[in-house]
Amino acid sequence: MTESSVHPALWPAPHASGPVDATVTVPGSKSVTNRALVLAALSAEPGWLRRPLRSRDTLLMAQALRAMGVGIEETVSSSSAAAPGSPDLTGEAWRVIPAGLHGPVTVDVGNAGTVMRFLPPVATLADGPVRFDGDPRSYERPLHGVIDALRALGARIEDGGRGSLPLTVHGAGALEGGPVRIDASASSQFVSALLLSAPRFNQGVEVRHVGSALPSMPHIRMTVEMLRAVGAQVDEPETGGEPDVWRVSPSALLGRDLTIEPDLSNAQPFLAAALVTGGRVTVRDWPERTTQPGDALRELFTAMGGSCELTPQGLTFTGSGRIHGIDADLSEVGELTPGIAAVAALADSPSTLSGVAHLRLHETDRLAALTKEINELGGDVTETADGLHIRPRPLRGGVFRTYDDHRMATAGAIIGLAVPGVEIENVGTTAKTLPDFPDMWTGMLGAGA
Known part of the structure; x- marks a missing residue:
């Protein structure tokens, strides 16, 4: 079965009707x-x-x-x-x-x-x-x-x-x-x-x-x-x-x-769901010690308005119902930038993300892609020499293009939680690192939204 037959060209990003409350198992890194x-x-x-x-x-x-x-x-x-x-x-x-x-x-x-x-x-x-x-x-x-x-x-x-x-x-x-x-x-x-x-x-x-x-x-x-x-x-x-x-x-x-440890960067959209909806998500088997850049999400998303607890079962992240902007040097954790930008577009204050000029050479030019796609939903994002400046604005539904980049697809899904009518172009590109993302995403929302 082809990727396009499993995931139509435009995937309606599910809109959360309330706080999520779910436990997810993220595949290996x-x-x-x-x-x-x-x-x-x-x-x-x-x-x-x-x-x-x-x-x-x-x-x-x-x-x-x-x-x-x-x-x-x-x-x-x-x-x-x-x-x-x-x-x-x-x-x-x-x-x-x-x-x-x-x-x-x-x-x-x-x-x-x-x-x-x-x-x-x-x-x-x-x-x-x-x-x-x-x-x-x-x-x-x-x-x-x-x-x-x-x-x-x-x-x-x-x-x-x-x-x-x-x-x-x-x-x-x-x-x-x-x-x-x-x-x-x-x-x-x-x-x-x-x-x-x-x-x-x-x-x-x-x-x-x-x-x-x-x-x-x-x-x-x-x-x-x-x-x-x-x-x-x-x-x-x-x-x-x-x-x-x-x-x-x-x-x-x-x-x-x-x-193999769970892929902590791929846990990002699920933790973001707790932050965006004011809910709670547990990611199973989060390691106590790791070299994975995704471990920085604990600190970054806490600064943006949530709280987390690490237990032997995993990491539980809880949103407060408010999202704050952040000024962050992401040079060591550049792969987290699309998800953080998506959350920042929904915040109550501006954000500046820096240290990530190298993202212009990733699966796509991620800085240009994020700027264009968020702005086409009504956002206010500008590129800087080495990152993004994001001023939150009321967003509207529309097509969110992925440029065959898995992290663009999950960024669009995060925005779709709070903004009705977002459609993700080629959500199947998430198969690059996160197989079954659409089913995992809807399953998480079915658990508590």
Whole structure:
């Protein structure tokens, strides 16, 4: 069944008739799942990923690794031996069986930043050429940081001088590695991409960022922690190393049994529903400690008018019935910007969101898209050099376009809770990271609205 047949071109965003009161289970983290897949594929022994996210981006990653020779077996567990109060581990699990990487193959990256950036370094370790191609928008997303760095480390890559897709990595079965200087100000994924494969490089790698401030630092910290969890030695600025320098030593990686955390960024629209409707939403299995940027929602949404409580069952967020504007530097949590902008458009005072100029290079130009779509519903949003200024205005119904961007779709759904008549164009794009979003959304409202 095609995506368009499941979700019509225009999806009427449900309007909340009262405060929501619901408990939701958010699927696994895309960021963790795709990093875990790469590390497991490069390990010296098989490993398990339990409760992985099954979405377009993660299936593209799994498909690409399989094409290069990695075994990924999917199983479903129907029972759990978990102790009372601990997470239920029933459900899907992937067994990853490392193997010699090979070409020639063609990899479809879709429009997944993690796939298009994390896999070219992996492809340098393959025996043979690996061609990368993807959606039309993927051609516009920058890859120069990864391409230039790999060339400096000894790789042969053909990209027609574009610094973007499509491209071919001519794998030689190994990469020398060593020190490299890159400008990763366009995407922290440039750094993560090199670090993830570095233990398999002959000399490891020393990545030195030489550009302006790095965005999305929590994602780099996530990469470092996951590398260490599989036995890699990583020196980083956070632990006393040089500023903006990461060193990974060459080593074998261990196969692990990893349970994927819920995707906290994908929990955003559900927490926003509590804030917008003055209701209460519990997100199950919220981790007590995490490197996921989405954990910042606890602080951000509390500042905008709610309160939260973290318990062994999950995070319960309660709206106060009022939404306040916020001045926030979102440079470390840029992926949260669309949802925060949607809530800010419904607030009782203006908001300024800064530090997110790099969002112009994401799935779409998110700053331009948010400005245009909110303003077409009657809003007053202006772009700044590195963000948005949002002045709340009474909004009206209308079409909210997504530009094939999953976070635009969920932002429109948030606005639709408070504004009757909002229609989301191509809500099916949420399948990129949050399968079944429309059913989860209507189910949440059915629980208490």
